[in-house]
Amino acid sequence: MITVKELMSNQLYTLKPTDTVHQARQLMLDKHIRHVPILDNNGTFLGLITKHDVLALSVSELADIEPQERIEIESGIPLSEVMLTEVVVAQENTNLLEAARFMLEQKHGCLPVFKDETLTGILTEADFVKLAMHLMERLAM
Numbered sequence: 001m002i003t004v005k006e007l008m009s010n011q012l013y014t015l016k017p018t019d020t021v022h023q024a025r026q027l028m029l030d031k032h033i034r035h036v037p038i039l040d041n042n043g044t045f046l047g048l049i050t051k052h053d054v055l056a057l058s059v060s061e062l063a064d065i066e067p068q069e070r071i072e073i074e075s076g077i078p079l080s081e082v083m084l085t086e087v088v089v090a091q092e093n094t095n096l097l098e099a100a101r102f103m104l105e106q107k108h109g110c111l112p113v114f115k116d117e118t119l120t121g122i123l124t125e126a127d128f129v130k131l132a133m134h135l136m137e138r139l140a141m
């Protein structure tokens with residue numbers, strides 16, 4: 001059985017609930033990611049913010065306001081007010097096929113991954129694309 005641990009990304013970029021929508025947007029742009037776990041000061045998982053959430057909360061680039069004003073608005077919205085708190089998660093030993101089926105059927109873009117109570121990684125759609133590419137390369141040999 002292949003497990004979630006074998007495919008998940010274990011390089012985590014996280015934010016705190018006191019961080020802002022603007023900080024989430026910048027982290028996502030800088031690191032080319034779409035899902036950011038939110039942790040408290042003790043490293044306890046509190047929730048998740050997604051690129052979709054950030055875009056929905058952001059002031060449109062088409063709005064007739066200056067970029068600095070947009071940044072100020074987004075900097076005034078703490079993640080604690082907008083993060084997803086009811087998040088489905090997986091354990092490292094979860095069957096990868098079951099996780100994939102769940103993500104596809106429920107239209108989840110990611111699953112935060114835990115070992116017991118500790119966040120150890122995140123499984124995203126991009127991880128499955130990388131796996132598909134790897135398998136296609138092997139088949140082409």
